[in-house]
Amino acid sequence: MAGVRFEGVHKRFGGVEVLRGIDLEIADGEFVVFVGPSGCGKSTLLRLIAGLETASAGDIWIGDDRVTETEPARRGVAMVFQSYALYPHMSVYRNIAFGLTLARTGGEEIDARVRRVAAMLEIDGLLDRRPRELSGGQRQRVAIARAIVREPRVFLFDEPLSNLDAALRVQTRIEIARMHRRMGVTMVYVTHDQVEAMTLADRLVVLHEGRVEQAGRPVDLYRRPDNLFVAGFLGSPRMNLLPAATPIGLPDAALPRGAHTVGVRPEDLQLAGEGTAATVELVEELGEARIVHLALGDGTPLAVRHLPESAPAVGDAVRFGVDPASVHFFDRAGLRLGGGAAVR
Amino acid sequence: MRRAGYWLLVSVIAAYLLFPFYYAVVTSLKGGSDIFRVDYWPAAFDFSNYGRVFTEQPFARNIANSLIVAGGSVLVAMALGLAAAFALGRVRFRGRASLLLTILAVSMFPQVAVLSGMFELVRGLGLYGGLAGLVLSYTVFTLPFTVWVLTSFIRELPVEIEEAAIMDGARTWTLMTRIFLPLLWPAMASTGLLTFIVAWNEFLFALTFTLSNQQRTVPVAIALMTGGSEFELPWGNIMAGSVVVTLPLILLVLVFQRRLVSGLTAGAIKG
Numbered sequence: 001m002a003g004v005r006f007e008g009v010h011k012r013f014g015g016v017e018v019l020r021g022i023d024l025e026i027a028d029g030e031f032v033v034f035v036g037p038s039g040c041g042k043s044t045l046l047r048l049i050a051g052l053e054t055a056s057a058g059d060i061w062i063g064d065d066r067v068t069e070t071e072p073a074r075r076g077v078a079m080v081f082q083s084y085a086l087y088p089h090m091s092v093y094r095n096i097a098f099g100l101t102l103a104r105t106g107g108e109e110i111d112a113r114v115r116r117v118a119a120m121l122e123i124d125g126l127l128d129r130r131p132r133e134l135s136g137g138q139r140q141r142v143a144i145a146r147a148i149v150r151e152p153r154v155f156l157f158d159e160p161l162s163n164l165d166a167a168l169r170v171q172t173r174i175e176i177a178r179m180h181r182r183m184g185v186t187m188v189y190v191t192h193d194q195v196e197a198m199t200l201a202d203r204l205v206v207l208h209e210g211r212v213e214q215a216g217r218p219v220d221l222y223r224r225p226d227n228l229f230v231a232g233f234l235g236s237p238r239m240n241l242l243p244a245a246t247p248i249g250l251p252d253a254a255l256p257r258g259a260h261t262v263g264v265r266p267e268d269l270q271l272a273g274e275g276t277a278a279t280v281e282l283v284e285e286l287g288e289a290r291i292v293h294l295a296l297g298d299g300t301p302l303a304v305r306h307l308p309e310s311a312p313a314v315g316d317a318v319r320f321g322v323d324p325a326s327v328h329f330f331d332r333a334g335l336r337l338g339g340g341a342a343v344r
Numbered sequence: 345m346r347r348a349g350y351w352l353l354v355s356v357i358a359a360y361l362l363f364p365f366y367y368a369v370v371t372s373l374k375g376g377s378d379i380f381r382v383d384y385w386p387a388a389f390d391f392s393n394y395g396r397v398f399t400e401q402p403f404a405r406n407i408a409n410s411l412i413v414a415g416g417s418v419l420v421a422m423a424l425g426l427a428a429a430f431a432l433g434r435v436r437f438r439g440r441a442s443l444l445l446t447i448l449a450v451s452m453f454p455q456v457a458v459l460s461g462m463f464e465l466v467r468g469l470g471l472y473g474g475l476a477g478l479v480l481s482y483t484v485f486t487l488p489f490t491v492w493v494l495t496s497f498i499r500e501l502p503v504e505i506e507e508a509a510i511m512d513g514a515r516t517w518t519l520m521t522r523i524f525l526p527l528l529w530p531a532m533a534s535t536g537l538l539t540f541i542v543a544w545n546e547f548l549f550a551l552t553f554t555l556s557n558q559q560r561t562v563p564v565a566i567a568l569m570t571g572g573s574e575f576e577l578p579w580g581n582i583m584a585g586s587v588v589v590t591l592p593l594i595l596l597v598l599v600f601q602r603r604l605v606s607g608l609t610a611g612a613i614k615g
């Protein structure tokens with residue numbers, strides 16, 4: 001068991017700088033999730049921990065070992081790939097045992113460990129099958145078993161659930177969370193899925209163009225985003241980001257000096273009898289709520305999360321109110337100026 | 345009606361392809377001067393030609409030579425081909441694409457064009473007149489195709505499988521023998537079989553690089569069979585010899601048939 005530390009890590013592919021100075025510390029036993037738009041360098045960062053890529057500059061530490069140049073198998077990390085990457089020509093048993101065999105572990109110990117891990121993941125009935133005879137969910141379990149059996153110090157997951165259907169994804173997500181509680185081992189997880197990110201992470205790291213935009217508890221990032229990028233990236237539907245001058249019914253005194261952009265989450269707006277006037281453009285039904293898309297007098301779009309059953313119809317003239325305490329302010333450079341609800 | 349037409353077409357093609365071999369079988373079973381009469385059905389079953397082909401020249405020795413040369417070429421081509429394909433398919437280096445094209449271009453030269461160069465090479469290495477010289481020249485000729493096919497197969501394999509193996513502690517040698525070799529087995533079976541057939545049937549190099557009947561391979565031995573006099577060709581022996589040496593190929597293809605088909609098509613479909 002060990003933490004992971006990045007010190008000024010850069011990664012270039014040819015002339016393209018993909019990671020531009022990453023300083024990040026992952027504590028021992030922590031569950032850290034990397035999120036960010038496609039191509040921001042999440043997988044590259046993960047592969048640097050794994051040793052499948054080497055850093056162009058900077059250092060990587062796992063526990064007390066500087067592993068910047070260490071070969072992958074000696075880092076004590078295991079990785080679960082998005083495509084599972086099982087060995088197609090080996091049985092499930094041999095897939096799980098392969099790493100132990102290469103490490104020249106004794107035959108009896110291999111057998112005991114493979115069977116224990118297989119029982120834990122409920123794949124003990126499948127040990128003689130080939131990967132092509134398994135369902136997607138079963139392959140996923142074999143891939144996780146293959147990672148666990150080596151008893152790594154750090155677990156790496158690169159979008160492990162993206163090939164599963166929605167129901168299985170939720171179930172496996174819960175199992176991974178449970179596995180983390182039980183084993184208490186450091187896990188680093190890459191995903192596109194906001195719900196996965198918010199629910200799994202002890203700490204969320206938002207990456208953008210090869211830099212860490214913000215790292216912290218999911219709830220902190222959600223409630224107090226450091227900058228416009230994080231504000232716009234986390235949350236679905238997206239936070240409304242408007243020019244500071246837009247009249248949405250904020251008292252002048254609420255606006256800090258230098259405010260350039262205001263941000264309001266759709267759930268922090270309420271349709272009410274009084275407040276700012278707007279027209280309904282579109283209503284999206286989500287089941288437990290509705291997203292009402294409004295247009296202000298000057299045409300500025302604004303989304304409101306509306307809980308009551310009786311939703312307004314398209315074209316209706318409505319009014320909405322806003323709690324000044326829940327509004328975020330950003331300066332010209334996109335950095336946070338204050339505001340937003342305090343974290344409970 | 346359409347089925348009947350289909351089977352008719354298949355039979356015509358099969359007959360067209362098989363007739364020469366069939367005629368050789370029929371002829372090989374004739375004795376004496378019957379050979380010069382055109383018969384489409386075997387009239388008698390006279391196996392004396394088969395006996396004579398082995399007694400009048402060292403034909404068993406020739407077959408052994410062919411087996412050694414073809415088998416050796418397959419082994420060398422497979423070992424070198426796998427290693428080269430690994431480098432060309434996976435290791436990133438400058439000039440990789442042009443190297444691959446050069447390799448393919450090499451296999452397009454007509455044999456005669458490289459004959460003299462190959463002769464110098466074989467003699468320079470002191471391999472003239474021996475089987476090793478043949479193995480060398482066949483390997484040179486079949487390796488490009490082998491490398492090309494294996495390279496395209498390796499490129500089709502997901503990189504993540506290798507990366508998983510690397511994380512599991514596999515080094516290059518383990519990767520080659522425990523991951524690539526089993527996964528590429530269908531491709532290796534088909535390219536290996538083609539190499540074997542090319543080496544088994546090759547004539548020009550085999551004629552040029554060997555001196556005595558003891559060193560000859562089967563195609564040359566058959567072509568150089570002589571009869572009782574200068575002006576007489578022992579057609580019976582020639583036909584019997586041809587039938588004998590074709591059988592191993594037919595057996596090989598039948599044994600590897602499923603591999604061959606899956607090997608030649610497997611690259612097209614992702615599993």
Ligand SMILES: Nc1ncnc2c1ncn2[C@@H]1O[C@H](COP(=O)(O)OP(=O)(O)OP(=O)(O)O)[C@@H](O)[C@H]1O
Nearest residue numbers: 013014018036037038039040041042043044045192
């Ligand atoms: N081997 C490579 N050679 C060249 N460029 C690469 C290589 N690997 C990644 N890149 C580039 O680095 C950037 C970051 O890639 P990376 O795979 O880390 O993104 P990501 O955040 O994982 O994206 P996604 O969410 O789509 O998986 C991309 O622009 C990609 O094109």
Ligand SMILES: [Mg+2]
Nearest residue numbers: 042043044158
């Ligand atoms: Mg990725």
